[in-house]
Amino acid sequence: MIFIGLFFGIITIVISLNVYNHINSDKIEDYLKTINCKDFIYSKGSYKAFCEDKLLEVKNSFILDLKNNQILEIDYKNIKKLEEENENLHILTTNEDFKIQFKEKNDLEKFKEKLNSKIIGEK
Numbered sequence: 418m419i420f421i422g423l424f425f426g427i428i429t430i431v432i433s434l435n436v437y438n439h440i441n442s443d444k445i446e447d448y449l450k451t452i453n454c455k456d457f458i459y460s461k462g463s464y465k466a467f468c469e470d471k472l473l474e475v476k477n478s479f480i481l482d483l484k485n486n487q488i489l490e491i492d493y494k495n496i497k498k499l500e501e502e503n504e505n506l507h508i509l510t511t512n513e514d515f516k517i518q519f520k521e522k523n524d525l526e527k528f529k530e531k532l533n534s535k536i537i538g539e540k
Contacts, residue, residue, distance in 0.1 A: 441477055441478075441479075441481045442459070442477060444481055444483070445464050445475050445477060445481070445483070446464070448475070448483050449464060449466045449473070449475070452468060453468060453469060454466035454467060454468040454473060455467070455468075456531065458524060458527075458528060459477075460518075460519045460520045460521070460524045461504075461518040461519055461520045462476065462477055462478075463475060463476045463477060463517075463518075464477065465517060465528060467531060467532070467535055470492060470493060470494070471490050471491060471492045471493060472490070472491045472492075472493065472496075472508075472532065472535070473488060473489065473490055473491075474488070474489040474517055475487060475488050475489075476488075489515065491508060491510060491515060492510075493535050493536050495510040495511045495512065496508055496509070496510055496532075496536050497509050497510060497511060499529055499532065499533070501525065501529065503522075504518065504519045504520065504521065504522055504525055505517065505518050505519070505525075506519065506525055506528065506529055506532075
C-alpha cells in the first residue's frame, strides 16, 4: 500500500512539473512573438530567436523572469565571426564573446546558416 501511494505521489509530481514547464514555454513563445521574433528554435534548455536587428537567447528555467538577466541579446551588426566547436556556436562580437549550445549538430548548422544570412543582410 505504501508503494502504491509513493508511486502515485511521484507520478503526480512528474506530471505537475511537466505542465509547469509547458506553461513557461508558452510564456517565452508569446514573449518572442510580441517583440516580433518570427523565427526561433528550442534546443538545450533555451530558445534561440531571430528578431529584426538582433539575436536573442532566452533561457527556460523553473522560475521564469523575462525582465532580468535570462535574455541574451546580440546585435547582428556587432557580430564579427562565428566558430563551431562540437555542438556549440561561438559568436565573436566587437565587445565580447558568446557561446550558444545546441543538442544536435543539425540544429547548430541550420541556426548558423540563418544567422549568416541575417549578418549579411545587416551589412
